[in-house]
Amino acid sequence: MAVEGFKSNDLYDLGFNELREFIEENKPRRLLVQLPDGLKFLALNIVSLIKSIDSSIEVYLSSDPSYGACTLALEDAITVGADALIHFGHIECPLAIKPSIPVLYIPAYYLGKLPxxxxxxxxxxxxxxxxxxxxxxxxxxxxxxxxxxxxxxxxxxxxxxxxxxxxxxxxxxxxxxxxxxxxxxxxxxxxxxxxxxxxxxxxxxxxxxxxxxxxxxxxxxxxxMSRECRKILAKRMYLVSQLINNPVKRVALIVGQAIGQYRPALVKLLEEKLKEKGIDVVKVVARYLSLNELIALDQGVKADAYVVTSCPRLPIDDLASFHKPVITPGEALMVVSESLKYLYPW
Ligand code: SF4
Incomplete structure (x- = not known):
């Protein structure tokens, strides 16, 4: 059962002062606002807040899911000609590439009490x-x-x-x-x-x-969380031990397309380590990888295993039911070093 008032608009700090400073400094004419699904109910409040600072700003909302500051909707912002992006719900994370337009991160802290x-x-x-x-x-x-x-x-x-x-x-x-x-x-x-x-x-x-x-x-x-965790860890350890005991010929490295999920140094490290083991490596760029996309990809790539360097939760939460091993970077490092000490995320 949900806590009463949990979704009340005034329970979240929408960062009015930060928003005003950002608008005064960058003077955007068009803004894209990005919210995680759990905060999308605040969308109209946020539009009103922006309009109360400068009524002439044109505001677009992004409907895509937003899982972290790693998935900034920069491409969408550029497509609609926005001069800035306001990303709600997460704190800034380090990026391998500098965003081409100004980005404001508003964490939207919950202001209620402990339930x-x-x-x-x-x-x-x-x-x-x-x-x-x-x-x-x-x-x-x-x-x-x-x-x-x-x-x-x-x-x-x-x-x-x-x-x-x-x-x-x-x-x-x-x-x-x-x-x-x-x-x-x-x-x-x-x-x-x-x-x-x-x-x-x-x-x-x-x-x-x-x-x-x-x-x-x-x-x-x-x-x-003990029972749930034991179950997940047992499955992950089984996958890793299978890959250690039955070495594979070809691995596909999934390279993140989202700006905060692009990890070139990690991709390079894994590619080197896999090749040292005599494993053929195919690199695939993906914005998001669903089970259906992986099934389609597998028809062409025919890899024996997939290593996801974009988001380490995809192999665990979304792709665990695929019929071939889909593993995290940490698990791939365990495989190449033949270690059974569980390593998460990398
Ligand atoms: S776990 Fe995945 S979605 Fe969350 S911050 Fe990391 S890469 Fe992004």
Whole structure:
């Protein structure tokens, strides 16, 4: 069940001041606004906000899914002649190529409070935990403002709390970067997010024994990720071990076309390592790779395995049912080094 008012317009910081400064500085005549699906209900509020700053600006909305700052809708912006892009819902990520038009990132932080039922359940879990507990708290972009609230609650309970710093915002995680998070078997990890995406990524990064709890804000549920993670990791390890034990002849390297998913250094590294093993490499550029597209591609490429360098979640979330191995860069590195120590994402 969703938290009442979860989708209320005034629960998100739409970055009015940043928007005004950006418009004053860049003086765009036409703007493209990009929102992740979960925030598309805010589209008309955002158009009104822009018009309240400068009513003469022509605003276009992008309908494509937006999974991260890695999928900037730059091509669409250029097609419609927009002089700037406003990307909502994510924080800027490093890009291999500089965007050709100005881009403003507005994270759209959630301004509500921690959902009550899941917080209650989390506190019960902490009371039940016999050892003195160290808790690592992280959150996806929208919910990083809730990290401090949870820190205070848990510290009042006597827990030692760690909020990883080192990213652009304390406690922030994105789906393919968990590098600032401490790893240790004595920690309980709490992820504040909506949906399983970030908590699953954290489990993949930490390994099979990690204790990861998800506060799902949209549903007001506390979810213990252990079972789900064991299932996913077991499947991934099986794929890797199959590829180590039955070496392949040809691999297709999927190269990201989206500006934040184009990773030339990683592609080069993987190509070299695969070729060193005597494996034939075919490089394929893809904006997004669905199961149907992969089936069509496979008819021509006939690779024995596919390595996706664009988004490491595609092989795990979207392409796992393909009849040939589709693996992440980390898994490909495990295969070439014949290692069974799980590596996510690269
Ligand atoms: S996990 Fe995929 S969608 Fe998310 S930031 Fe990384 S590349 Fe982008």
């Amino acid at each position: 009550e039922k899941s917080l209650e359940k989390l506190l019960e879990e902490m009371h039940l935990s016999k050892d003195s507990v160290s808790v690592v708290i992280v959150a996806s972009t929208q919910y990083v403002k809730l990290v401090e609230e949870l820190r205070k609650v848990l510290e009042n309970l006597g827990c030692e709390v760690i909020v990883p710093s080192g990213g652009p915002y304390p406690g922030l995680v994105i789906g393919c970067n968990y590098s600032s998070i401490p790893v240790g078997s004595s920690y309980i990890y709490v992820v504040i997010s909506s949906g399983y995406f970030h908590a699953t990524g954290l489990c993949l990064h930490l390994g099979i024994d990690a204790r990861v709890l998800l506060i799902d804000v949209a549903r007001d549920e506390l979810i213990n």
